[in-house]
Amino acid sequence: MNVYGTKQIRNVVLLGHGGAGKTTLAEAMALITGAVSRMGKITDGNTISDYDKEEIKRQFSISTTLIPLEYQGEDGPIKINLLDTPGYFDFVGEVEEAISVADAAVIVVNCKAGIEVGTYKAWELCEKYKLPRIIFVTNMDDDHASYRELLLRLEKEFGRKIAPFHLPIRENEKFVGFVNVVKMAGRRFTVNSDYEECEIPEYSQKNLGIAREALMEAVAETSEEYMERYFSGDEFTQEEISSALREHVIEGNIVPVMLGSGINAQGAKMVLQGIDKYFPTPDRYECIGVDVSTGERFTAKYNDNVSLSARVFKTIVDPFIGKYSLMKICTGTLKPDSNIYNVNKDTEEKIGKIYLLRGKDVIEVPELKAGDIGAVSKLSVTQTGDTIALRSAPIVYHKPEISTPYTYMRYKTKTKGDDDKVSSALSKLTEEDWTLKAVTDTENRQSLLYGIGDQQLDVVVSKLLNRYKVEIELSKPKFAFRETIRKKVEVQGRYKKQSGGHGQFGDVKMTFEPSGDLETPYVFEETVFGGAVPKNYFPAVEKGVAECVLRGPLAAYPVVGLKATLTDGSYHPVDSSEMAFKMAATLAFKKGFMEANPVLLEPIASLKVTVPDKFTGDVMGDLNRRRGRVLGMNSNHNGKQIIEADVPMSELFGYNTDLRSMTGGMGTYEYEFSRYEQAPGDVQKREVEERASKVDRTEA
Incomplete structure (x- = not known):
């Protein structure tokens, strides 16, 4: 693969609900750009993204996969670093790592399923990180998919930013093409994403007029001169329209909606064109960190003509392909066979070759320039979140913001004598996944495994068995009375x-x-x-x-x-x-x-639950059933309420699953230990009876 400069790079994260079609879209884009000769299928277990045994077995993404693509853009070749992320919430840490290095996002929405919880969460992440975004509506080949209904819902939920760039063309109830609203032209699919021009159907004219008018208003708002021309009835040139729309998309004022069918590779070319035309290059942004030598805030543009700095955003530890540190180059150029300085660890390390990872394929490259994403193998000290720089210019960049795991289970090794093997294997898994933690609870003589949810912990058990040949059993933890x-x-x-x-x-x-x-x-x-x-x-x-x-x-x-x-x-x-x-x-x-008058005290947690307004009654009722005391409720001004309560720690076991069930996956929670309080009589009686054998009754 060629070396690309900062202005030729687009770092794009694929977001959306689990099963919406992100991995299939990535396959289609890989086919269109020639990265693969035929599309893989999730059901066949041969996609670029989902190459891990667990992903193939479960048929959904578990880890973020980097897929670098070369594409011939309008102004020359560009490189798109596509980051295909999991859609299921237990693997949110993978999404957060990917978003920390992305410059824009494509939110994939299944037209038949409509706006799902994962769509809202993807939108919220883009708002939080101020990422420009395109919505790609897939599954348009489904007879029951209503694009018009979906557009209305998108506009209702996300406001006037939503701008349909495409309208579907159907013949005999089959999806055969689309109307390009920006260019006011019909497109009929021939092979995959290729198309030929066609007439705009009569039935599309009304919706086309509404969509076109909204786009022209948006173009007019980019300058006073354009506004005057718009009101005087002047037409904008195609170049003026594209330039104005790009500015709006990058600023987040417009979110283009495109459409297609991932499984038929229809529409993938238009997404690639949209990425080329409307998404920013890395040098539009600044790298923000701290100059260790002075303690002052440091900012710099992505620029390959200055000294090297990079940040490691993900680590892959695989028994078969080895350990890779994935990094985004912030300034300068990373070259092979050089010494790098890990600022966080105050240690120098020697790097050998530099790679691009495309799924499980490892591609060697001569260098990586600022804004690009690549990998280095076998770094012994460097971990996720570390900054690489020159010793003479020690910069530390902010680490990715990763969700805190609150779900935990007790684990025991099945085979006696496997404790060291399990400990070593978990160490590798926790190095890969920051939302996974193995903790030794000495007081209760138990080992605990923390994660975002039960599904993630189930995957960990399976990985330990299949990757590292060790078995553990999960059970309910003991609580520290x-x-x-x-x-x-x-x-x-x-x-x-x-x-x-x-x-x-x-x-x-x-x-x-x-x-x-x-x-x-x-x-x-x-x-x-x-x-x-x-x-x-x-x-x-x-x-x-x-x-x-x-x-x-x-x-x-x-x-x-x-x-x-x-x-x-x-x-x-x-x-x-x-x-x-x-x-x-x-x-x-x-x-x-x-x-x-001896009594048992139980640990009490201070709990914060964030849920949409309509679920507050259900959540508070459930907290009462868990012996919780609701202390108050505050709005976060985004249509959600933050419920604060004191709840016994033992009653929070399984809360993650129950909260998701109550709120359709929209609820989130966090807690911390607060204090000890006297346990109710029935709880005391049960604990005393269960632990009678542990009490020292001997009289000296």
């Missing part, structure tokens, strides 16, 4: 043991009461008068308390909020020892704790 007391008690702990020779003797009187501080396990004080217990045994008494609070007598959970005071006792000048007083304190603790 606490124990405390509710009243003050005074008890005696007496430890006496004779075993020939010196015996063991320790005797303490202690009070136990709530400390009022649930953040701290215990507070220890002594008020012993007259040397009843020698001072040198005080630390031993405290040690007894310190060991006891690790596993409480009620349900073997850690103890918090306890104040222990040593008030009195007695000792033996020969038989007393530190060990004896530690044991005496342990006996006092166990007896006193169970007499002091």
Whole structure:
């Protein structure tokens, strides 16, 4: 593949709902540009994008795939870096990585299915990152697809930005071509996306007039001169129209709507033309970061004539093709066999060859210029989010904004002795996917796997088995309860043991009461008068308390909020020892704790749920069923409400699936641990019964 300069590059992300047709459109575009000689099919498992075994098995995209295409544009050859992203929400991290390096987007909408949740989410992401976009309506060959209805819905949902550049031509209820509204010409498909000119059907004239008038208004709004000409009835030239529309599309004021049938490769050529004509080159944007040497904000245009800087936006770790760091060159030119400086890690690494990845195919290139996207293999230190630069000009760019995973499950290895293999495999998977986290919960002696949703975790289990030949089982996690007391008690702990020779003797009187501080396990004080217990045994008494609070007598959970005071006792000048007083304190603790109205505390999360207005009633009703306390509701001014509530952590298990079900996938949530609160009687009873075998009942 040739080397392309910054002004010849278009970085385009494909977005849309799962199953809308993104991968099929990518295949059609690859066919039109000659990257493949025949289109692959998702059902046959031979597409460029979905090459992973899991994707072939499940027949949907799991990872973002880079597909570089060479296309002969109006003003010469261009390179389109197409980023085909997953549509299912569990894999949103892949979408966020791709969007962080894209300069524009194509939102794919299935005409028969209409506007789906993934369409809204794609639009919101484009708004957030201010990406110019084209909507490509696919599945036009379906008899039940109504383009007119879809256009009306698009305009209703997304406003006057929606501009149909194409209208369909049907003959005998079959999709055979389209009307180009910009050029006011009919097009009849011949082979794939190729077409010949044809008459504009009579039935299209009314809609064509409305669409054309809206476009001309948009053109007129680009300057006062154009506005005057428009009102005086002047016609704009084709060049003036294209130039004005490009400006509007790049600014996000117009979103062109094009149409076709991905499976028949119809319309893919028009998308390529639209990308060439209306989408910006990388040098329209600035790279924003921090100059490490000064700590000041750094901005630069994409420019290949200055020193090198690049940011790694994705890592691929594959047992068969190896490890690749995908990066977007921000400034300068990346050349093979050179040293690069990882600013984040303050380390130099040697790179060998430079590649383009097209699905699983690896294409070697002589260099990559600013604005381009490529890959380097076998970097040992560099990870996703790191910045590559020169040591003399250390710049750090912002890392991709990746969603935080809140769904988690406990996992165990199926085969004894596979723990190290599982740990190593998970390390590789988490390096690839930032929304996946493996956490060791030492308190509850469990290993946890965090992800965006259950489907993602299911894919991880499958990948571990197929890629790395290790098996894990997922189950419901244990939750970190606490124990405390509710009243003050005074008890005696007496430890006496004779075993020939010196015996063991320790005797303490202690009070136990709530400390009022649930953040701290215990507070220890002594008020012993007259040397009843020698001072040198005080630390031993405290040690007894310190060991006891690790596993409480009620349900073997850690103890918090306890104040222990040593008030009195007695000792033996020969038989007393530190060990004896530690044991005496342990006996006092166990007896006193169970007499002091012990209770279980459960962890409470501060939850924020963001949902469209119409779902607020259902969500709040569900939170009440989960023993949640709704604290308030605020509008985010985008037709959504943010519901804030306190909910027990144990009740949030499975919440991701339930929220999606309630809101059709439109609801999102986040939470963080807030505090501990006394658990209700039924919850306490269940926990105490379940953990009875774990409690130390032995009397010393």
